[in-house]
Amino acid sequence: MVVLFVADPQLIGIQDEMGFPVGSIARWDSDRYLRSSFSRAYQHARPDVIVFLGDLLDEGSKASKSEYLSYVERFNNIFYETKFCKRVIIPGDNDIGGEGADLRTPFKVARFERHFEAIEGVENYLFVDFIKLDIxxxxxxxxxxxxxxxxxxxxxxxxxxxxxxxxITRRKENIYPVLQLAQPSVVVSAHWHWSQVYSCATCLSDNADLNHWPLKARDMKNTHGFVEVDVSQTVSLDEIMVPTCSYRMGVPHMGYGVAVINKSGQMKYAVLWLPSRYPLLYVYIVVLIIAVILLCLEFIFSSCGSQKRGYR
Structure with a gap:
């Protein structure tokens, strides 16, 4: 079973962007990058399930009704291939609030669920239960x-x-009671925009120490190919943090997570790394500036030539 994980696409909104034409160009380029990269990731992985890990929209929490509808339409156009396989979606703070002064409200949650799906529940596919607890x-x-x-x-x-x-990077006393009850095989998260794998040998054990997670972190940014994750253990626990797929998040390493899971309890995970975008945009800007300069020089020289011929 193949699962493709999509984290923090954060489709650019209207309120926080510059006006026409800069804002329109920025949205067009970001959407085009997401559409192209996701399509290639989908064709490469051929997933059975696509899991969106929240922050689908950059301004989902504060968008007006018309803005929100336009964002949903863009989302469905960008991630068009989700029509052909199982789709699981959870929200992030940018979608329904919950971070800092951006409060979560019943209206925001209801709007998200109306256009996407419930923020809590169990989504089953073959031999895997995807548990949405909104912890x-x-x-x-x-x-x-x-x-x-x-x-x-x-x-x-x-x-x-x-x-x-x-x-499992949070205070143990706040998270352990839920994890100990749920007994997950693995946790998959996002939000921080970079790629990590956290391993905890005794995270699900009956341990009275509620102040300490014995964590080992592995930075995945220089890792190419698959890493093995044992999801058959009942005491140890791994958390996979999936990087953002949007270059607008300002991080140098973007990608999609892909997991291959066997019913026996073995899982292989890798990141499908994406090409940088900003260096190419800078090249476009330089080429545009040079082209404008050349056009101006051509106009100046042609005007001077016309004036000389007029004097004759």
Whole structure:
């Protein structure tokens, strides 16, 4: 089973961008980059499931009704291939609020669910349950109650918890009660825009120490090819952090995550790294400036030549 993970595309909005024509050009170029890169990733991976890890829209939390509808239309056009396979979506703070002064509200959540899908629940495909718990630091008890309600929907031997924000990098006392109850095979997150794999040998053990995660971090930015992840363990836990796929996030390494999962409990994970965009844009700007200069010089010289012929 092949899963393609898409993190933080953050389609550029209207309110925070410059006016016409700069803003229009920026949206066009960013959308074109996402459309082209996603299409190639899809053709390469041929996934059974595509998982979106939140922050689909840059201004989803504050968009007007007409703006939001235009963003949803752009999203569906960019990620057109999701029509042909199983799709799982969770929101990020840019979609429904929840970070800093940008408060999460029932209206924002309802709007997201109306145009995409429920922010909580279990999505099953073959031998994997994708668990959407929407875990945050301050809502542990609420998440435990949510999991108890959805536990009857868990039917697969492999459980993957998908969450926009990282879990096992947070305070253990805020996260452990939920993870210990859910017993995930692996956690997949996003939000930070870079690629990491965190391994924790005893994260799911019955450990009274609620102050310490024995974590080992692996930076994936220089890793090419697959890494092995054992999802059959009942005590250890790995969290995969998927990088952003948008060059507008300002990070040098963008990509899509891809996992190949066997029913036996073995999983291989890799990042499909994307080409840089800003260096090429700078080349475009330089070429444009040179072209404008040459056109100006040609106009000046041709005008001077015309004036000389007029004097004769």
């Amino acid at each position: 945050r630091d301050h809502n542990v008890e609420g998440r435990r109650q949510v999991f108890r309600r959805m536990s009857s929907s868990l039917t697969a031997p492999i459980r993957i918890v998908i969450n926009h924000e990282s879990l």
